[in-house]
Amino acid sequence: METKRLNKAISETGYCSRREADRLIEAGKVKVNGTVVGLGVQVSPDDKIELEGKLISKEVENIYIAFNKPVGIICTTDTSIKNNIIDYIGHPERIFPIGRLDKPSDGLIFLTNDGDIVNKVLRSGNNHEKEYIVSVDRKITKTFIREMSSGVPVLGTVTKKCEVERIADHTFKIILTQGLNRQIRRMCSYMGYEVTRLQRVRIMNINLDDLKVGEYRYFTPSETEEINRLVANSGKTMDASFD
Known part of the structure; x- marks a missing residue:
């Protein structure tokens, strides 16, 4: 019978990402067939997985959502935090954001119940593009x-070369394949500029287009097919925050 790693099996149920599954396993919160297990365990389809006392299984099809996040909404699954993205959307199924978009920023973010795809999308080494429109306080x-295009020092490293294009006196477009914490804001600050608005308008092949602020839509079949094609050969270790 075919087996798979426990963290992969958990992520495929949509409960959480592989990375979060590893944290829960290390914390002793995961049982297989009634026994607490450690990292690296292999499981089969017949094994019963309990997470924090709850039997989990894949009961719904994969969900992929494009959401136009408003300023002020926080990209966390912790529903005890005010203005969290999960309560704001109010989706009937358990979903979670792929990466994050800062509270002061707005624009496109993905949500899904497919934990297996998360790290493939997020990993900067896979060169998946994210496009932003940014306004700043100086010309x-x-x-x-x-x-900015060549790379600037932030967080003890130098940012990767990227595409930057002036749109107006105080507005520019930037396309990143990297996702350091608050990367664009830190890059601008290094250059002596303060960001006044940061909007993400594209992730990979999905554009914000006419999606209104605060609304979401499901990926079209062709978008889902293209996403799966783009991540088919992606590495699975997350090393970027996708912000």
Whole structure:
């Protein structure tokens, strides 16, 4: 009988991502057939997995959602936190965001119940593009565009080369394949600029388009097919925050 790693089996139920599954396993909160187990355990379809005392299984089809997050909404599954994204959307199934978008930022974010896809989308080494429109408090110069494109020092590293294009005196477009914590805001701050608005308008092949602020839609079949194609050969270790 075919087996798979426990963290993968948990993520495929939509309960959480593989990374979160590993945390729960390490904390002793996961049982297989009534026994607390550790990392690396292999399970079969006949095994019963309990997580925090609850038997889990895959009962619904994979859900993929594009959401236009408003400013002020927090990308957390912790429903005890005010203005959390889960309560805001109010979806009947258990879903969670892929990555995050800062509370002061708005725009496109994905939500899903497919924990297996999360790390493949997030990992910066897979070069999946995220496009942003950014407004700043000072006039954008050629030096700003050149240096932002080439990479600037943040968080003890230098950002990867990226595409930056001036749109107006105080607005530019930036396309990242990286996802350091508050990366764009930190990059602008290094250059002496303060971000006044940051909107994500595209992730991979999914565009924000006419999706209104605070609304969500499901991926179309062709979008889902393309996403799966793009992540088919992706590595699975998450090393980016997708922010």
